[in-house]
């Protein structure tokens with residue numbers, strides 16, 4: 001199998017992980033690197049780029065053209081609107097949904113001095129910093145995990161925020177502060193590797209065997225909420241679901257860009273009927289101010 005992937009170290013680690021799992025099942029697989037515009041335009045802030053899916057669309061095209069057999073993505077980068085002819089065949093078990101903060105001297109965010117600069121290109125992470133740590137400043141930072149850690153080391157930033165899952169996959173055992181997911185609500189689908197393929201192909205069926213059902217449920221609920229609010233990857237919005245027995249503990253929120261206002265819903269919903277309940281939570285979030293906050297953020301970011 002030819003496994004389409006971006007060429008970044010994180011993307012390659014994810015693709016190799018999938019290749020390894022496939023070869024355990026007797027399927028030969030190797031990565032095929034595809035360069036995407038998200039990799040080329042590395043100086044623009046994410047929300048200013050050609051919309052959502054900058055990392056994914058070109059890989060979709062190669063998959064649809066049959067140049068690769070499957071593709072591996074971070075599920076949180078996969079837009080909710082998907083092209084005809086492609087579907088997620090499997091998600092791997094989530095290792096961590098959490099955001100972590102890395103500082104130069106191993107300090108916690110609360111220990112950084114007034115005005116210290118936190119690097120992040122995510123409107124969600126920036127708004128959360130402003131909400132929970134108003135003594136800090138935020139500044140845009142782009143680049144892959146290695147680049148961001150290098151910029152931290154060079155003193156351009158006093159802290160950076162990352163998905164813990166990325167550090168785990170890169171095998172980077174560095175000192176970090178794990179941020180509570182009910183304070184720092186993660187992006188929908190954060191920390192999950194997805195395998196995309198063409199339904200009806202033998203490759204789709206073969207990789208379906210790698211699916212983790214619990215993660216499928218959790219990410220399905222998060223994705224339904226994110227999709228209903230339609231924040232794209234620009235609005236400061238988070239959704240996190242955790243399976244506990246026959247229930248799913250779900251938290252979702254939208255913040256204003258300055259972190260001062262929020263709409264938030266937290267509820268445990270039954271696994272049975274989770275699709276209906278996910279939409280209900282999305283409507284509840286929209287009605288308690290979430291809809292307006294998403295529209296406001298989109299308006300302000302367009303300017």
Ligand SMILES: NCc1[nH]cc(CCC(=O)O)c1CC(=O)O
Pocket residue numbers: 074075076077161162163165166189190191192193
């Ligand atoms: N937007 C970039 C991106 N997409 C997925 C991950 C990390 C791995 C994951 O969440 O699955 C990252 C980097 C980050 O957020 O620090």
